[in-house]
Amino acid sequence: MDLAELEIFRTVAREESVTRAAKALDRVQSNVTTRVKQLEEELGVALFLRDSKRMTLTPQGQRFLGYAERLLALAEEARQSMRADEPTGRLRVGTMESSAAARLPRPLARYHGKWPQVQIEIQTGTTQALVDAVLAHRVDCAVVAHPGEGAPDTLDMDELGPGLEGTYLFSEELLLVLPPSHPPVRTPQDLTLRSLATFSRGCTYRLCAQAWLGSGEGPRPALNMLELASYHAILACVTAGSAVAIVPRSLLALHPDAAALQTVPVRTAHTFLVRRQGFATAACQAFLRELQHE
Structure with missing residues (x-):
């Protein structure tokens, strides 16, 4: 097997289609089909389940995808290391939705202006999903929130995942946001709404919200989790009076209607x-410098 075969396999796995993979790779379909079959013959297993509409990974294919991701990431890292003095190649960045909206636009613009030859790919998700992606070599680095309290230099990166190192960037003030008509709230016991509009499990801000809403004295009624895919949807639910939410102040400042x-x-x-x-x-280090410049 070679790196070209691994890239073809990974692209077919992502696209679930030879046609879409061929278009993404700028190859003819017959070449993609042939290379996938050659790889399966070399490994002695079927990597895909094929039907008329899509190609999905077999259990063996899913396992092999992890190896392919790591091998391709290591090859890219090796290529970049040969030009350690200048950012080049591809940089795959993971980020939380809030950071993508409020914190990254200016650093990314500066980065692209200085290093236009670097191909930047952005992926958003919850902290846990992004940590998993870093450890699985699906992204190179990720902007994530640590669930711990205390000074940044006292926090343990192992709480996020084993084998990680992290550089502190900034702190976010988390705010409980409530509908305008809600009675004043000083403690969790003052809440009359028990629905929390939030992202899926693995979101650090969701953990912070659950910890705060479960704190204090008195009864703790069950909390209904309203899982949504964007802050626009979360704030819309709060405005409509159907839920509360916890969001960073920097994100709230981007929504004038939330005033x-x-x-x-x-x-x-x-x-x-x-x-x-x-x-x-070099590409990752240059990106870190732009983030720290903020």
């Missing part, structure tokens, strides 16, 4: 750029 919402300070959460231990390409 009418009530806010209550909850806690501070620290944000880091995490990567695999020892990963330090």
Whole structure:
């Protein structure tokens, strides 16, 4: 097997289609089909389940995808290391939705202006999903929030995942946001709404919200989790009076319509750029410098 076969296999796995993979790779379909079959013959297993509409990974294919991701990432890192003085190649960045909206536009613009030859790929998700992607070599680095409290230099990256190193970037003030008509809130026991509009499991801010809403004295009624895919949807639910939410102040500042919402300070959460231990390409280091410049 060679790196070209691995890239073809990975692209077919992502696209679930030879046609779409061929278009993404700028190859003819017959070449993609042939290379996948050659790889399967070399490994002695079927990597895909084929039907008339899509190609999905077999259990063996899913397992092999992890190896392919690591091998391709290591090859890219090796290529970049040969030009350690200048950012080049591809940089795959993971980020939380809030950071992508409020914190990354200016650093990314500066980065692209200085190093236009670097191909930047952005992937958003929850902190846990992004940590998993870093450890599985699907992204090179990720902007994530640490769930711990205290000074940034006291936080343990192992709480996020084994084999990570992180550099502190900034702190976010987390705010409880409530509908305008909600009675004033000073403690969790003052809430009359018990629905929390939030992202899926693995979101650090969701953990912070659950911890705060479960704190204090008195009864703790069950909390209904309303899982949504964007802050636009989350704030829309709060505005409609159907839920409360906890969001960073920097994100709330981007939504002028949210000015009418009530806010209550909850806690501070620290944000880091995490990567695999020892990963330090010139492209990643230059990106970190732009983030720290903020």
